[in-house]
Amino acid sequence: MEADSNEQISGSCSIDFTVAVVLPAGGSGERTGLSTPKQFCTFLNRPLISYTIQAFERVGWIEHIVVVVAKDNLDLMVTIVQQFGHNKVKVVLGGSTRHRSIFNGLKAFEATGEECAPTKPKVVIIHDAVRPFVEEDFLVKIAVAAKEQGAAGAVRPLVSTVIATTSEGYLDHSLERSKYRASEMPQGFLYDIIYQAYLQCSEADFEFGTECLHLALQYCGTNARLIEGPPTLWKVTYKRDLFAAESIIKESGTTKKMTDKNKQCSGTMPAFVDLDNIVFSHLVETEETLSQTACVVTGVCEESVQLAHALQKTLGAQDMQVDVVSTLLRSSGTFNSKNWNFIHVAMNSSCLADLGELVKTFEETGYAVLNPVVLILVHLDVSEQSPTGERAAVLGGVRDLATEAKQRNILLYGILLNHVKDAEQREEAVQKLSQIIMALIKERNPALTGQLLWV
Numbered sequence: 001m002e003a004d005s006n007e008q009i010s011g012s013c014s015i016d017f018t019v020a021v022v023l024p025a026g027g028s029g030e031r032t033g034l035s036t037p038k039q040f041c042t043f044l045n046r047p048l049i050s051y052t053i054q055a056f057e058r059v060g061w062i063e064h065i066v067v068v069v070a071k072d073n074l075d076l077m078v079t080i081v082q083q084f085g086h087n088k089v090k091v092v093l094g095g096s097t098r099h100r101s102i103f104n105g106l107k108a109f110e111a112t113g114e115e116c117a118p119t120k121p122k123v124v125i126i127h128d129a130v131r132p133f134v135e136e137d138f139l140v141k142i143a144v145a146a147k148e149q150g151a152a153g154a155v156r157p158l159v160s161t162v163i164a165t166t167s168e169g170y171l172d173h174s175l176e177r178s179k180y181r182a183s184e185m186p187q188g189f190l191y192d193i194i195y196q197a198y199l200q201c202s203e204a205d206f207e208f209g210t211e212c213l214h215l216a217l218q219y220c221g222t223n224a225r226l227i228e229g230p231p232t233l234w235k236v237t238y239k240r241d242l243f244a245a246e247s248i249i250k251e252s253g254t255t256k257k258m259t260d261k262n263k264q265c266s267g268t269m270p271a272f273v274d275l276d277n278i279v280f281s282h283l284v285e286t287e288e289t290l291s292q293t294a295c296v297v298t299g300v301c302e303e304s305v306q307l308a309h310a311l312q313k314t315l316g317a318q319d320m321q322v323d324v325v326s327t328l329l330r331s332s333g334t335f336n337s338k339n340w341n342f343i344h345v346a347m348n349s350s351c352l353a354d355l356g357e358l359v360k361t362f363e364e365t366g367y368a369v370l371n372p373v374v375l376i377l378v379h380l381d382v383s384e385q386s387p388t389g390e391r392a393a394v395l396g397g398v399r400d401l402a403t404e405a406k407q408r409n410i411l412l413y414g415i416l417l418n419h420v421k422d423a424e425q426r427e428e429a430v431q432k433l434s435q436i437i438m439a440l441i442k443e444r445n446p447a448l449t450g451q452l453l454w455v
């Protein structure tokens with residue numbers, strides 16, 4: 001199999017035919033191990049799918065974008081479209097497999113009588129919603145080759161050798177790696193060709209097939225043109241890919257700001273992206289941020305503010321970077337500006353409502369999707385003989401909230417701190433408290449969530 005070199009197909013020619021896009025986004029992202037489908041994971045307050053849509057929407061010659069989603073995510077997708085002002089998008093329902101979803105997307109162009117139906121294009125580009133980094137010059141190459149040849153697709157050199165195994169798990173044979181390519185996305189087709197291919201394809205194709213180019217060949221006799229694409233076309237499949245995507249998005253934000261400032265070019269991505277390096281440095285950086293930063297959230301009463309500042313001092317002495325934020329600032333967005341752990345200092349069980357709000361904020365912003373957030377309630381017991389009912393209420397509240405929070409990747413722990421008048425004893429108690437907080441933050445032990453420790 002021979003792939004065309006990039007030079008053979010000019011990326012700069014203008015597109016004088018109609019082009020539309022189908023973005024399959026109907027999967028559940030099982031391989032990430034997260035409950036949120038990867039296309040809806042949020043980076044810098046924007047879901048991944050919105051970055052992918054944006055990559056196509058900014059291309060002037062693309063007329064319509066059909067986004068295919070699962071029924072459960074239909075409302076979410078419509079909200080995203082409205083929230084981020086995606087004005088070329090039509091959302092349709094997906095199917096149980098990727099091929100079924102793509103076919104549903106193509107059918108949207110057949111619904112000619114329907115209101116807001118997208119017009120049938122000459123060429124349709126199919127692109128996985130979870131490949132957000134696609135650039136216009138490459139889309140031009142795919143669209144032009146699809147128009148000339150009937151089908152075209154992105155390829156990349158294979159990283160590993162492909163081998164066939166026997167049913168008993170032994171090597172049967174191995175393929176000559178240089179002859180093969182990894183098939184990536186985007187892929188482009190004359191609309192009529194791919195639609196006809198899907199009309200004819202079998203249940204087995206729909207159920208097990210993974211290659212649209214193959215359908216065009218098998219059912220329409222069209223040999224796709226293969227064009228080598230950049231490494232950034234890779235598909236977000238595992239959790240580590242989400243870290244890489246996050247880093248590229250953050251990096252490209254910086255690059256864009258710099259280039260805008262210097263008026264050099266409108267670059268949207270760094271020219272060279274070393275994915276392995278990005279993942280590695282991101283993991284190291286995340287690990288450091290996760291265990292070395294914290295935000296102490298405090299109410300307005302004097303005792304809790306004092307305790308918050310005492311914790312800032314003792315934790316700071318152990319190399320933690322600690323900020324103190326008043327609970328009154330919760331709605332200002334301050335809480336989500338950094339990747340930190342949270343220590344909520346409070347004096348009575350009514351703080352549980354505040355804690356619940358905090359958990360809700362994390363959920364709404366997708367803050368805890370990739371990394372578990374540690375949330376520690378420090379309940380300051382000021383009365384000489386605190387009513388047992390109050391303690392029981394705090395314990396019950398922490399337990400209930402912890403179960404709910406855990407499902408959202410938030411680890412909630414409770415600590416009861418007896419207020420002591422003697423300054424020396426108080427200092428000792430704060431030291432002990434800091435040590436426990438450090439241990440909870442460093443270990444992030446799920447088995448201890450919902451427990452109320454007593455200092």
Ligand SMILES: Nc1ccn([C@@H]2O[C@H](COP(=O)(O)OP(=O)(O)OP(=O)(O)O)[C@@H](O)[C@H]2O)c(=O)n1
Nearest residue numbers: 024025026027028029030031096097098101129
């Ligand atoms: N029934 C399906 C399955 C997948 N897709 C989409 O096809 C693209 C590539 O598929 P894949 O990476 O396999 O996504 P998932 O099926 O979500 O992942 P997993 O296989 O890990 O569950 C994704 O944008 C995915 O949302 C789809 O539209 N409909």
Ligand SMILES: O=C(CO)[C@H](O)[C@H](O)COP(=O)(O)O
Nearest residue numbers: 098128183184185210211212
């Ligand atoms: O690269 C591709 C070629 O069409 C597809 O994105 C890939 O095959 C999708 O497969 P899967 O859903 O199994 O990850």
